[in-house]
Amino acid sequence: MSYVEIRDLHKTYDTRGEALEVLKGIDLSVERGEIYGIIGFSGAGKSTLARCINRLETPDGGSVKVGGVDILALSKSELLQERRKIGMVFQNFNLFDSRTVYRNIAYPLEVSGFPKDKIRERVLETAELVGLSDKLGAYPGGLSGGQKQRVGIARALVNKPELLLSDEATSALDPQTTIQILDLLKEINKKAGITILMITHELDAIRYSCNRMAVLEEGKIIEEGTVAGIFNNPQSRTGDLFAKVFAEFQNISLTEGAGI
Amino acid sequence: MSLLDSSLWEVIVASFSPDIWKELITPIGETLYMTVISSLIVLVFGVLLGIFLTVTSPDGLLPLTVPYVTAGWIINVLRSLPQMVMIILMIPVARLIFGKSYGTNACIIAIAASCIPMYARIVESSLLEIGKGKIEAAKSIGSTNAQIIAKVILPETLPGLIRGFTVAVISVISMTALAGMFGAGGIGDIAVRFGYQRFQHDRLFACVYILVILVQITQGIGNLISNRILRKRNLL
Ligand SMILES: Nc1ncnc2c1ncn2[C@@H]1O[C@H](COP(=O)(O)OP(=O)(O)OP(=O)(O)O)[C@@H](O)[C@H]1O
Ligand SMILES: [Mg+2]
Numbered sequence: 001m002s003y004v005e006i007r008d009l010h011k012t013y014d015t016r017g018e019a020l021e022v023l024k025g026i027d028l029s030v031e032r033g034e035i036y037g038i039i040g041f042s043g044a045g046k047s048t049l050a051r052c053i054n055r056l057e058t059p060d061g062g063s064v065k066v067g068g069v070d071i072l073a074l075s076k077s078e079l080l081q082e083r084r085k086i087g088m089v090f091q092n093f094n095l096f097d098s099r100t101v102y103r104n105i106a107y108p109l110e111v112s113g114f115p116k117d118k119i120r121e122r123v124l125e126t127a128e129l130v131g132l133s134d135k136l137g138a139y140p141g142g143l144s145g146g147q148k149q150r151v152g153i154a155r156a157l158v159n160k161p162e163l164l165l166s167d168e169a170t171s172a173l174d175p176q177t178t179i180q181i182l183d184l185l186k187e188i189n190k191k192a193g194i195t196i197l198m199i200t201h202e203l204d205a206i207r208y209s210c211n212r213m214a215v216l217e218e219g220k221i222i223e224e225g226t227v228a229g230i231f232n233n234p235q236s237r238t239g240d241l242f243a244k245v246f247a248e249f250q251n252i253s254l255t256e257g258a259g260i
Numbered sequence: 261m262s263l264l265d266s267s268l269w270e271v272i273v274a275s276f277s278p279d280i281w282k283e284l285i286t287p288i289g290e291t292l293y294m295t296v297i298s299s300l301i302v303l304v305f306g307v308l309l310g311i312f313l314t315v316t317s318p319d320g321l322l323p324l325t326v327p328y329v330t331a332g333w334i335i336n337v338l339r340s341l342p343q344m345v346m347i348i349l350m351i352p353v354a355r356l357i358f359g360k361s362y363g364t365n366a367c368i369i370a371i372a373a374s375c376i377p378m379y380a381r382i383v384e385s386s387l388l389e390i391g392k393g394k395i396e397a398a399k400s401i402g403s404t405n406a407q408i409i410a411k412v413i414l415p416e417t418l419p420g421l422i423r424g425f426t427v428a429v430i431s432v433i434s435m436t437a438l439a440g441m442f443g444a445g446g447i448g449d450i451a452v453r454f455g456y457q458r459f460q461h462d463r464l465f466a467c468v469y470i471l472v473i474l475v476q477i478t479q480g481i482g483n484l485i486s487n488r489i490l491r492k493r494n495l496l
Contacts, residue, residue, distance in 0.1 A: 081402065087400075090397060111411070
């Protein structure tokens with residue numbers, strides 16, 4: 001059995017009586033220790049899918065299993081415990097402006113009842129891992145986008161989760177910073193063996209980081225396989241489209257020397 | 261001294277005379293007492309009620325339709341009463357609680373009944389200003405609702421809460437002045453008894469200065485604190 005197993009996942013939003021089916025039966029298997037990419041256009045349902053994995057959103061049907069745990073069957077308090085084992089990183093960082101970098105990173109430990117006398121050591125260790133040791137006293141308001149995302153990643157990692165959900169973690173960053181953050185995620189994946197689900201609409205991010213990927217379109221996975229396989233041998237409309245966009249992007253990048 | 265028989269300038273000069281200000285010391289004390297006690301009551305209950313509204317709202321952490329709608333309705337009813345009507349209305353209530361229908365403590369009830377709903381609405385709108393993403397992040401970390409309120413929502417919205425509290429305190433001050441008419445003592449009492457009933461406009465002017473200064477100081481302190489916090493957080 002795979003580490004993350006999603007079967008026939010359905011989600012419909014009900015906004016003012018109008019039903020919007022956002023996930024139309026998703027099947028997905030992510031192996032332990034891999035960086036798995038999910039790509040799709042805006043509105044395809046990528047964030048919704050990620051949010052169903054830690055049950056920030058309750059699916060209407062199907063099953064979500066992480067490390068054999070049936071996420072949808074958990075009680076409220078079990079869910080809180082489980083969420084502490086699943087880190088999440090956001091496009092807009094979602095840092096706490098009222099807290100210094102140190103206290104942002106310490107937040108998950110405070111919340112989970114981590115032994116108080118060990119918090120400091122763990123925070124310093126995590127800050128070191130993401131390269132923020134010299135910024136611990138700063139407030140997020142005074143950091144660059146890349147530094148903010150490092151805080152976001154540290155906060156997601158400090159409880160030593162086994163799974164990291166990265167929802168457009170690099171989409172708000174410039175190309176150079178994007179590479180640095182992707183390198184950081186790869187390093188974390190290698191060092192700590194954390195499984196990463198990397199959601200993005202940037203092809204280069206997936207090409208750079210992932211072995212396997214899925215293409216999400218209008219709530220359905222229309223293609224799944226190795227990154228090389230999908231881009232070299234497109235079988236679907238989206239795969240084809242992405243491949244073209246990707247090829248163009250590569251040309252631009254090569255001529256400008258700014259791409260990945 | 262009155263404007264009826266003296267020039268404006270003479271009245272202004274007289275309004276700074278030491279005799280008048282000596283007599284005002286006790287009323288100033290009463291006004292400050294009413295303001296501080298009422299403001300603390302408004303702060304505590306306004307914040308609690310504001311949190312309740314935010315949490316139980318349809319988009320809140322724990323949506324509860326009936327309590328939310330009921331609380332909202334009560335607040336709207338209380339807010340639709342003018343301050344003077346509220347004081348008149350609270351006189352029998354104060355009699356029930358304190359055994360007498362006038363006096364400083366009685367008016368504090370009226371001030372609380374009038375200003376708590378107002379501050380609760382300000383708190384509600386301040387709390388709602390927090391980005392959804394931060395709450396989402398706190399949830400994804402496995403925070404309980406109580407932790408989200410205490411460790412995320414309140415600290416993140418603190419500058420707005422302070423600014424809102426400034427508005428509430430100023431409204432409390434203006435209501436203590438009004439309450440003076442109904443036996444609550446303080447600056448308002450002097451303004452009505454001497455300034456209105458006996459045409460002693462120098463005293464009335466002195467009362468005006470005090471109210472203006474109180475409001476300015478309150479606003480100044482509120483701005484200072486909330487700006488300090490914003491600057492410390494590098495958000496200004
Ligand atoms: N809470 C919600 N209520 C109603 N509709 C929603 C909600 N969240 C998302 N949607 C809708 O669901 C669809 C999918 O949204 P989702 O955020 O999952 O897309 P996405 O693939 O992450 O897009 P993007 O790349 O822009 O982030 C969109 O049409 C969106 O408007
Ligand atoms: Mg999204």
